[in-house]
Amino acid sequence: MIFLVGFMGAGKTTAGRLLAARLGWDFLDLDDAVERRARRAVSEIFQRAGEAGFRKLEAETLLSVLARRTAKPLVLALGGGAFVQPRNAQALQATACPIMFLDAEPEELRRRCATHGLRRPLFQDAEQFAQLYASRREAYLAAGARVDTTGLAPEAVVAELLRQLGMDSTAAAAGGPTSLRTSQNG
Secondary structure (H helix, E strand, C coil): CEEEECCCCCCHHHHHHHHHHHHCCEEEEHHHHHHHHHCCCHHHHHHHHHHHHHHHHHHHHHHHHHHCCCCCCEEEECCCCCCCCHHHHHHHHHCCCCEEEEECCHHHHHHHHHHCCCCCCCCCCHHHHHHHHHHHHHHHCCCCEEEECCCCCHHHHHHHHHHHHCCCHHHHHCCCCCCCCCCCCC
């Protein structure tokens, strides 16, 4: 398993899908799993249950995903606030699987969110956006590695992820199953 964490707009879902395809692994976006479990959109969960209700459901969903055993390894993209919750961070760290922090300049993160028309419950004005990013960044830095996605195409982000993970990029480029050179398989 490989976990991708970071702020909204960092490219976790886009890079995660590409990385999983390149490795021949499965991909899961935690927000999608939360929506399936709740049978409603994240924005609707926030409206009905508030952020605390969403975070509770998110944590339950994450623990459920971590408990599953699948035939193929998994690339899991977490929502922007998931890793900053201490219980979630501890659960991920306990797996001993790689946790990769995808980062970018706050201005670029906000532009990506606005450009793609993404409707995010915590996407607010520029000042609040920057404050939320700053308040979460220290928690993100507890991840095993950081990839700055500022100005990078998704393919370049994947190449950097593979490099930092010490993965065989030849096998990854061929689309075949690839394992980490460390003991952090999942």
